[in-house]
Amino acid sequence: MIVIHSEEHRLQAGRSELNDGQLVPCYEKPARADIVRARIEAVGIGPIVNPTRHGIAPLERVHDAGYLDFLRTAWDEWVKEHGADIDALPLNWVAPGMSRRRVPRSIDGRLGFYSFDAGTPITAGTWRAATAAADNALTGADRLRAGDRSAFALCRPPGHHAGHAFYGGYCFLNNAAIAAQSLRDGGAARVAVLDVDYHHGNGTQEIFWERGDVLFVSIHADPADEFPYFCGHADETGAGAGDGANLNLTLPWGTDWSGYAQALAAAAARIRDFGADALVLSLGADTYGGDPISRFRLLSEDFLRMGSAIAGIGLPTLFVLEGGYAVDDLGVNVANVLTGFEQG
Ligand SMILES: NCCCCCC(=O)NO
Numbered sequence: 454m455i456v457i458h459s460e461e462h463r464l465q466a467g468r469s470e471l472n473d474g475q476l477v478p479c480y481e482k483p484a485r486a487d488i489v490r491a492r493i494e495a496v497g498i499g500p501i502v503n504p505t506r507h508g509i510a511p512l513e514r515v516h517d518a519g520y521l522d523f524l525r526t527a528w529d530e531w532v533k534e535h536g537a538d539i540d541a542l543p544l545n546w547v548a549p550g551m552s553r554r555r556v557p558r559s560i561d562g563r564l565g566f567y568s569f570d571a572g573t574p575i576t577a578g579t580w581r582a583a584t585a586a587a588d589n590a591l592t593g594a595d596r597l598r599a600g601d602r603s604a605f606a607l608c609r610p611p612g613h614h615a616g617h618a619f620y621g622g623y624c625f626l627n628n629a630a631i632a633a634q635s636l637r638d639g640g641a642a643r644v645a646v647l648d649v650d651y652h653h654g655n656g657t658q659e660i661f662w663e664r665g666d667v668l669f670v671s672i673h674a675d676p677a678d679e680f681p682y683f684c685g686h687a688d689e690t691g692a693g694a695g696d697g698a699n700l701n702l703t704l705p706w707g708t709d710w711s712g713y714a715q716a717l718a719a720a721a722a723r724i725r726d727f728g729a730d731a732l733v734l735s736l737g738a739d740t741y742g743g744d745p746i747s748r749f750r751l752l753s754e755d756f757l758r759m760g761s762a763i764a765g766i767g768l769p770t771l772f773v774l775e776g777g778y779a780v781d782d783l784g785v786n787v788a789n790v791l792t793g794f795e796q797g
């Protein structure tokens with residue numbers, strides 16, 4: 454299985470995020486990709502290659518042009534107002550009864566306009582890191598199109614919370630959605646995206662909400678209790694041409710493999726029924742019992758079982774790294790999914 458990785462992930466190294474009322478060191482940090490790459494090399498998954506640059510066009514197939522412009526220029530505008538010693542974080546958002554009809558001129562206003570949390574710092578290197586992550590995913594999609602059975606895009610920053618025109622949850626560009634669209638543009642008639650991250654992939658859901666050619670299935674903690682809170686419920690099934698092409702499988706805090714496996718089997722059945730030509734797998738490993746910000750109870754060996762179950766779906770599969778913050782065990786857990794898949 455080819456692995457696509459760029460050293461430019463290191464350029465996303467936020468100083469702090471707002472979490473539980475305090476500014477704390479970022480959980481989404483460069484060490485995450487380093488430990489995954491080290492484990493991948495140690496177990497002999499590979500080869501590991503650099504991404505091919507794809508430019509802005511594939512990003513515009515998924516994201517709003519004005520939003521991309523904002524992301525590309527936000528840091529420079531921030532520095533003019535606030536200096537370069539503090540990361541760019543929003544301070545207010547659009548509440549019900551307020552208007553989104555106008556994009557503010559102020560950088561502070563635009564940070565709030567385009568985001569949904571204060572946990573996702575924009576830094577000097579964010580644009581380069583985020584576009585490199587998207588290139589990882591696009592290069593993986595190229596490999597599937599060339600006939601590879603699987604590929605792993607070792608992406609940081611992650612992407613599944615990023616929507617058509619918004620960022621948050623440590624995500625700026627939706628790597629998985631960009632890859633799914635690239636597979637569609639490359640001739641796949643139907644593509645499925647399966648999101649196994651602990652958190653609902655609200656960005657991916659929003660991007661494909663009215664699309665019947667891309668099925669989105671997400672297994673995640675119940676949003677009544679868990680970030681991102683405001684979507685991801687089981688009654689959200691898509692709209693228009695996308696009606697029925699969105700499946701949210703919510704699970705309670707404390708879920709272990711026995712509960713998770715049942716949801717994964719239901720997800721696999723739905724994907725088989727859909728008749729996809731390819732699968733994009735949003736691989737978050739924050740379902741791990743040792744994850745510092747999550748509340749499922751999967752064990753490292755369960756990720757082997759997860760990989761095997763994904764192989765059982767029987768589609769060419771592009772794995773795209775999402776979350777997972779138990780850094781010491783992240784490499785083993787992610788590599789276990791890939792090993793389980795290859796042995797599946
Ligand atoms: N700061 C709130 C929690 C952000 C969750 C990010 C994540 O892992 N999403 O999958």
Ligand SMILES: [Zn+2]
Pocket residue numbers: 650651652737739775776777
């Ligand atoms: Zn997550």
